[in-house]
Amino acid sequence: MSKSEKKKKNKFLFELGLEEIPADMISPALGQMCQGFEKRLEEACIDYGSIRPFASPRRLAFLVEDLPDHQPEREEVVLGPSQSVAYDEQKKPTRAVEGFARKGGVAVADLELMETPKGNYVGYRKKIPGKSLSEVLQEVLPQVLTSISWPKNMYWRESRFRFIRPLRWYLALLNDEVLPFEFEGLKAGNTTRGHRFLGAPDIQVLQVDDYLDQLRQNYVLADIEERRAKIAAEIEEVTPKGLHISSDPHLLETVVHLNEYPTLICGSFSEEFLKLPQEVLTTVMRHHQKYFSVVNEEEEIQSYFLTVINTSGDPEGKIQKGHEKVLRARLEDSAFFWKADRKRRLEERVEDLDLILFQEKLGTYRAKTERLRTFCSGLSEDPHLDTAALLCKTDLTSDMVREFAGLQGVMGGLYAREDGYPEEVWKAIYEHYQPVSLEDASPSTPLGALLSIADKLDTVVGCFAIDIVPTGSSDPFALRRQAQGLVKVLLDHQLDYSLSHLVELAEKNFPAETKDKEVREQVLNFLKGRVRYIFQEKGIPYDVLNAVLAVEIHGVYDAYQRAQSLAGIRTDKDFEALAMAYKRTKNILSKQSIELSAVSQESLIDPEERALFRAYSEIKPKVDNNLENGDYVAALKQIAGLRKTVDQFFDKVLVMTEEKKLRQNRLRLLHDISQLFLRIADISEIVQEN
Amino acid sequence: MKTFQEITHNLLEYWMHYGCIIQQPYDVEVGAGTMHPETFFRVLGSQPYKVAYVQPSRRPTDGRYGENPNRVYRHYQLQVILKPSPDDVQDIYLESLRKLGIPLEQHDLRFEEDNWEAPTLGAWGIGWQVLLDGMEITQFTYFQQTGGLDLMPISAELTYGLERIATFLADKESVFDLPWNRELTYGQVKQREEFEFSKYSFEVADTGLLFELFDLYEKESLRCLEEDCVLPAYDYCLKCSHTFNLLDSRGAISVTQRVGIIGRVRSLALKIAKQYVQEREEKEEQISV
Numbered sequence: 001m002s003k004s005e006k007k008k009k010n011k012f013l014f015e016l017g018l019e020e021i022p023a024d025m026i027s028p029a030l031g032q033m034c035q036g037f038e039k040r041l042e043e044a045c046i047d048y049g050s051i052r053p054f055a056s057p058r059r060l061a062f063l064v065e066d067l068p069d070h071q072p073e074r075e076e077v078v079l080g081p082s083q084s085v086a087y088d089e090q091k092k093p094t095r096a097v098e099g100f101a102r103k104g105g106v107a108v109a110d111l112e113l114m115e116t117p118k119g120n121y122v123g124y125r126k127k128i129p130g131k132s133l134s135e136v137l138q139e140v141l142p143q144v145l146t147s148i149s150w151p152k153n154m155y156w157r158e159s160r161f162r163f164i165r166p167l168r169w170y171l172a173l174l175n176d177e178v179l180p181f182e183f184e185g186l187k188a189g190n191t192t193r194g195h196r197f198l199g200a201p202d203i204q205v206l207q208v209d210d211y212l213d214q215l216r217q218n219y220v221l222a223d224i225e226e227r228r229a230k231i232a233a234e235i236e237e238v239t240p241k242g243l244h245i246s247s248d249p250h251l252l253e254t255v256v257h258l259n260e261y262p263t264l265i266c267g268s269f270s271e272e273f274l275k276l277p278q279e280v281l282t283t284v285m286r287h288h289q290k291y292f293s294v295v296n297e298e299e300e301i302q303s304y305f306l307t308v309i310n311t312s313g314d315p316e317g318k319i320q321k322g323h324e325k326v327l328r329a330r331l332e333d334s335a336f337f338w339k340a341d342r343k344r345r346l347e348e349r350v351e352d353l354d355l356i357l358f359q360e361k362l363g364t365y366r367a368k369t370e371r372l373r374t375f376c377s378g379l380s381e382d383p384h385l386d387t388a389a390l391l392c393k394t395d396l397t398s399d400m401v402r403e404f405a406g407l408q409g410v411m412g413g414l415y416a417r418e419d420g421y422p423e424e425v426w427k428a429i430y431e432h433y434q435p436v437s438l439e440d441a442s443p444s445t446p447l448g449a450l451l452s453i454a455d456k457l458d459t460v461v462g463c464f465a466i467d468i469v470p471t472g473s474s475d476p477f478a479l480r481r482q483a484q485g486l487v488k489v490l491l492d493h494q495l496d497y498s499l500s501h502l503v504e505l506a507e508k509n510f511p512a513e514t515k516d517k518e519v520r521e522q523v524l525n526f527l528k529g530r531v532r533y534i535f536q537e538k539g540i541p542y543d544v545l546n547a548v549l550a551v552e553i554h555g556v557y558d559a560y561q562r563a564q565s566l567a568g569i570r571t572d573k574d575f576e577a578l579a580m581a582y583k584r585t586k587n588i589l590s591k592q593s594i595e596l597s598a599v600s601q602e603s604l605i606d607p608e609e610r611a612l613f614r615a616y617s618e619i620k621p622k623v624d625n626n627l628e629n630g631d632y633v634a635a636l637k638q639i640a641g642l643r644k645t646v647d648q649f650f651d652k653v654l655v656m657t658e659e660k661k662l663r664q665n666r667l668r669l670l671h672d673i674s675q676l677f678l679r680i681a682d683i684s685e686i687v688q689e690n
Numbered sequence: 691m692k693t694f695q696e697i698t699h700n701l702l703e704y705w706m707h708y709g710c711i712i713q714q715p716y717d718v719e720v721g722a723g724t725m726h727p728e729t730f731f732r733v734l735g736s737q738p739y740k741v742a743y744v745q746p747s748r749r750p751t752d753g754r755y756g757e758n759p760n761r762v763y764r765h766y767q768l769q770v771i772l773k774p775s776p777d778d779v780q781d782i783y784l785e786s787l788r789k790l791g792i793p794l795e796q797h798d799l800r801f802e803e804d805n806w807e808a809p810t811l812g813a814w815g816i817g818w819q820v821l822l823d824g825m826e827i828t829q830f831t832y833f834q835q836t837g838g839l840d841l842m843p844i845s846a847e848l849t850y851g852l853e854r855i856a857t858f859l860a861d862k863e864s865v866f867d868l869p870w871n872r873e874l875t876y877g878q879v880k881q882r883e884e885f886e887f888s889k890y891s892f893e894v895a896d897t898g899l900l901f902e903l904f905d906l907y908e909k910e911s912l913r914c915l916e917e918d919c920v921l922p923a924y925d926y927c928l929k930c931s932h933t934f935n936l937l938d939s940r941g942a943i944s945v946t947q948r949v950g951i952i953g954r955v956r957s958l959a960l961k962i963a964k965q966y967v968q969e970r971e972e973k974e975e976q977i978s979v
Contacts, residue, residue: 019780020818022803057801152805154816154832156775156844165816166832168777196784197795258800289824307824309798319798322823325863329760336758355941360949 010069010133010175013208015054015061015192016145017169023057023257025164029148030055034062036144044136045071054212054222056260058193061171061222063208071130078104083113083120097122134174141172142183159184169193176207194218195260198312219261219312228256231308234264235292243302245292246282255290259310266294267324271303273331276338279410280400284330287406291327337399345419346412349394356396359477362462362510365393371509375454378505379497385447388428391416392451395429409433435485438537442492449493453502456486461506464519464526483530487556491534496555499527531556540567543687550682558630562680565632570686574643575636581646582677583684585670588655594667603665608645608652615645616673627679639676646673693869694856694876697790698744701768701850704786705742710770713743718925719932722747723769723849724808727924732771733833733845734967742770744852748932750939753888756881759864763887764880768850775832775846783830783848787822790859798823806831806847810931810955812838812963815847827854837963838956897942904933904951911958920966927958 014037021029034053041048041064049066080086080100088094093101093108101108106124114123131139148163156166161184172179172188181188192215194200199218205211212222221227231252235245255262273281278301285291285305294304307323314320353366362368372389379385395401395412413430417423424447431448432455434440443449463469463477470479490497503523528549535545540563548563569575604610619638626635655666677683692700706712716726723729723745732739745767753763772779780801788794801818806829808814815831829849833841853865853876860868866877911926934951937943943951 020801020803152816154834154844155842156832158843160842166777197799258802310800311795311798314798316796318796319823322797322825322858326824328863332759333761357949 009049009065010067011063011065011173011208012067012133012137012175012179013061013063013171013173013205013211014141015059015169015171015211016167017059017171017193018163018167019165020057021060021164023254025150026055026057026060026257027253029150029164030060030062032148033060033144036147037062037064037140040140040143041136044140045074045130046133046136053224055224055257056220056222056227057258058260059220059222061211063211067133070132071136073130074128076126076128077114077123078126079114079116079121079123080104080111081122082118083122086111086122134179137172137174137179138181141181145183157185171205171211173205173208173211195220195311198261221261224256227259227262228252231256231262231264234262235306238264238266238306239294240266240302240304243294243296243304245306246295246299246301248286248292251286251290251292255308258290259308261310261312262308263311263313264306264308265314265320265323266304266306267291267320267327268304269324269327269331273335274301274303276331276335277414279407279414280334280338280404281331283404283407284334285327287404288330289323289327291323333403334400337403341398341400341411341415342418346391346394346415347419349397350390352397353393356393359462359466359468361466365396368458369393371458371506372451372454374509375458375505376450379450379454380447382424382447384422384424385428385450387421388425388432388447388451389454391421391425392429392432392455435488437481438484438488438534442489446493449489449495452489453486453495453497454506456482456489457502457506458509460486460526461503461519461523462510464523465507465510469522469526479526480530483527484534487527487530487534490556491560494557496558498554499531499556500524500553503527528553531559535560535563540564541570543685544570544681547681547683547685550685551678551680561630562632565636566681566683566686568633569636569640572640574640576686576688578640578643578646579683579686580688581643581650582674584650585674586682586684589667589671589674592667594671595664596671597668599668599672600665603662604669605662606653608649609666609669612642612645612649612673613669615642616669616676620676623676632680635676636680642673691869692791692856692859693871694852695871697856697859698766698768698852700790701786701852702742702744704789705740705770708740708782710740710742710772713741715743715745716928718928719748720745720928721749721931721935722808723767724806724813724847725811725928725931726769727921729769729771729847730811730813730836730924730963731921731966733773733836733841733847734839734963735970736843737773738843739771739773739845742768744768748887748935750887750891750935753884753891753939755888756866756877756884759866762853762865762880763884763891766852768852770848770850771845772848773845774843779846780830783820783828787827790855792822792859801830804829810934810952811836811959812956813959817847822858825854825858827851827858837966838960839963839967891936891939895936895940897937897940900933900937900940900942904930904937907933908954908958911962915961915965918965918969920962920969923958923965924962927955927962930955930958 030053034051038051047068048064052063054061081096086094086097097111098108101111104124111122111124114121150164153162153164155162167184167186170181170186170188171190171192172181173190178190179188190205191202192205194203194215195218199220203214203218205214215222221230239245281301282293285293291305291307294302294306296302305327309319350369353369354364356365358365358368369390372392373386376385376389392412395408395415398411398415400411401408409432410430413426416426416429424445427445428447428451431443431445432451434443434452443452459477459482460479463479468477503520507520531553532545532549536542544563544567547566548559553559599613604613619641623635623638653666655663657663702712713728720726726743726745728741728743732741746764747767748764750763752761754761776782784794799820799822802821804817804819806815806817813836815833817831819826820828820830827850831847833845833847835841856868857865862868866875866881868876870876870879907926907929911923911930914923914926934955
């Protein structure tokens with residue numbers, strides 16, 4: 001038998017049982033638990049094979065295989081007194097070193113001389129036997145559990161330990177034996193619990209490998225992928241022929257984690273509700289009831305819904321009937337709102353915005369509306385934009401939006417359409433909250449884009465002005481998201497408003513008395529940070545980003561084009577060399593004061609500096625022209641063409657000559673050349689690959 | 691088929707057998723069972739307590755003149771406080787549903803995240819709404835703070851929506867069709883009340899007078915505190931809260947006022963809770979509100 005075969009491979013199964021975890025928190029917590037466990041195994045020098053995560057609303061679990069019996073033996077160096085203290089002049093051990101040896105239980109003869117950065121010391125090597133796997137696991141588990149962080153947690157016992165919901169049991173099996181382990185008043189055992197109503201309350205797991213099967217027999221599918229697959233298959237099965245569900249990945253993810261034994265059923269509602277806008281129907285079903293809506297091939301909504309129930313089936317149709325009843329009541333409410341809200345036109349609701357607070361210091365939505373109108377008038381004179389700005393917040397006074405906050409904007413658009421406003425107006429209102437995330441689409445219309453920018457920037461600037469600024473994980477007004485949305489709209493619509501112009505326009509709307517301070521610079525920096533984030537997401541390398549953002553941003557779309565051009569040319573040999581040369585130039589220029597004026601041709605005496613000046617003068621109009629047209633690739637290529645002349649210049653010409661006049665002239669030449677780049681980027685930020 | 695009053699009775703009986711004190715509804719207008727002193731004060735401090743009661747709860751903005759099948763001005767909550775919360779609290783709760791005759795294995799029941807919060811009382815907790823075939827029938831909360839004070843031990847609060855459970859069991863579309871007993875429906879008993887209170891809170895209430903009352907109640911509450919009458923102070927705090935709700939349903943509260951008024955009620959609640967705890971600690975009293 002070979003040595004490696006003799007080495008026993010261990011398995012460890014751990015299940016944390018608790019009361020129902022909020023569905024959206026399960027995946028992140030499971031990830032933290034498994035990664036935390038892996039990290040601590042690695043720190044403890046324990047090898048492991050695979051780790052398989054499992055979870056359901058009432059449990060987070062994992063199975064680790066190929067664990068060794070022990071930690072490896074390790075060696076620790078124990079240092080004693082320094083060499084000079086350890087031995088006297090006759091090289092005999094002193095009392096100090098004898099004491100050290102005695103304390104460590106080693107013979108003085110076995111001590112070694114060890115070199116350290118602080119000099120030579122006397123010491124010995126100590127073998128430390130590895131702890132058993134069981135010991136390590138017992139140490140590690142409490143650390144893992146304590147380190148899981150939750151968005152909102154609670155106390156439930158006197159120890160004041162915080163967790164998402166109360167802990168109720170642990171299953172901890174090391175090769176079919178219970179791992180003795182205690183945490184927060186609970187002892188680990190070999191039992192788990194089945195489905196609340198269909199399974200056994202106590203299930204003994206005698207073998208690690210039986211865990212999933214035993215749970216399955218008790219109507220718990222602990223394998224997340226198995227639940228996902230069951231849901232996907234049953235969606236196919238129960239959806240009426242010729243129809244499909246409206247795609248909703250987030251809802252799908254939620255229902256995967258909301259059920260221990262998911263089963264799909266299809267219910268229906270009265271066709272009279274199809275008179276309601278599709279957006280309302282979908283929101284009622286999704287938001288309140290977590291139902292999938294059903295559409296035909298034209299994506300038109302149908303009078304069916306799919307729901308995932310947490311049980312094995314509904315043979316008598318009782319559950320379906322119950323869900324249909326609840327949905328009917330909800331739809332009746334919505335139909336009532338839809339009817340009642342349309343009794344008043346949106347323009348009649350503008351005054352009601354006086355009663356709705358945007359933010360205590362920033363005033364009501366009426367005040368915000370006026371700010372949006374002023375801001376928009378600075379961007380465009382289109383009267384439709386002004387109408388859209390005037391009406392865009394009025395749906396906050398509607399019953400429908402009071403009930404379904406997620407429909408804000410959308411309802412305003414739909415009501416404006418009902419009121420007979422032209423498409424430019426109602427669409428702008430409909431879309432002005434978009435994009436709500438980086439995945440969400442920007443508004444599809446030009447006016448929608450402008451209104452979206454106005455709305456977001458007003459919030460960002462207003463909040464900064466009263467010192468509501470995102471810090472770490474705290475961002476109550478979701479300013480990061482707002483700013484990202486703003487940047488995304490500017491990019492998607494290829495708008496070249498300069499950021500500073502936009503911020504200035506928005507800030508003017510906040511009179512001095514509503515502001516704690518001037519915030520233009522602060523907001524610009526914040527927006528720059530968001531630009532950086534979005535560019536990174538789009539795959540722009542960080543050094544290119546640094547280079548582009550080191551010069552003034554102007555328009556976001558323009559900056560993106562500059563970044564893309566720079567990213568494309570950065571590996572070009574000529575460009576790399578030029579970037580190096582530029583670093584030198586920048587270095588020289590930063591230490592010198594230059595009296596700015598035109599380069600004097602008469603004072604260019606060396607042939608290399610004359611050549612450089614000629615080359616520069618030749619490309620400058622072309623570069624200018626290309627910059628003007630936004631053709632940054634061409635401009636960068638032209639500039640990169642200077643490489644040889646620049647290299648020769650630095651080889652042969654002494655910039656820092658004693659003669660002031662010549663020196664100044666050379667500095668001016670270098671300055672002018674660097675100005676060519678600086679319209680695009682500070683290329684000294686580019687990091688050379690080798 | 692179980693009548694509305696039988697359901698109420700069965701639940702109270704269940705919790706009585708569990709060992710709860712059966713209390714009566716509080717006789718001051720409240721918006722929720724949580725505002726009953728049997729919850730507000732009992733969850734403070736360290737004394738164990740178990741109590742159950744029905745609390746008629748007034749929500750002026752929910753009034754629909756008795757016309758909406760699912761919304762009413764005054765609905766009935768059945769509230770249970772278990773302090774400290776037992777380890778098997780969820781099972782005990784589920785057993786109460788079985789006792790009502792709901793075969794849980796034939797239904798879709800789940801606990802979905804829903805963290806309850808009452809800003810005017812400085813109270814919040816962590817928990818779920820309990821959904822039965824998609825209908826919310828109970829709010830289940832582990833109380834974390836009341837009157838702005840951290841709680842320990844933690845109480846479990848179960849708030850059953852009696853109308854919801856009854857419409858489920860009776861399989862009715864409208865709460866007004868529920869049998870109250872074998873002779874009368876919920877509508878026959880309640881419709882007129884629903885109409886009049888809706889009319890009052892949306893159309894009739896004298897907002898000028900209500901603003902004055904609010905000020906007077908607040909003043910009296912503060913005066914009670916100075917005289918070490920914490921419980922009477924709380925009554926006036928509840929009156930402030932209800933008066934605020936009435937003004938709100940009349941649309942009489944502007945934005946700036948709104949924030950201010952909520953803040954005033956909250957500030958009363960915080961003072962009351964603080965003084966209650968201080969006094970009880972000083973006297974080291976056993977259970978006695």
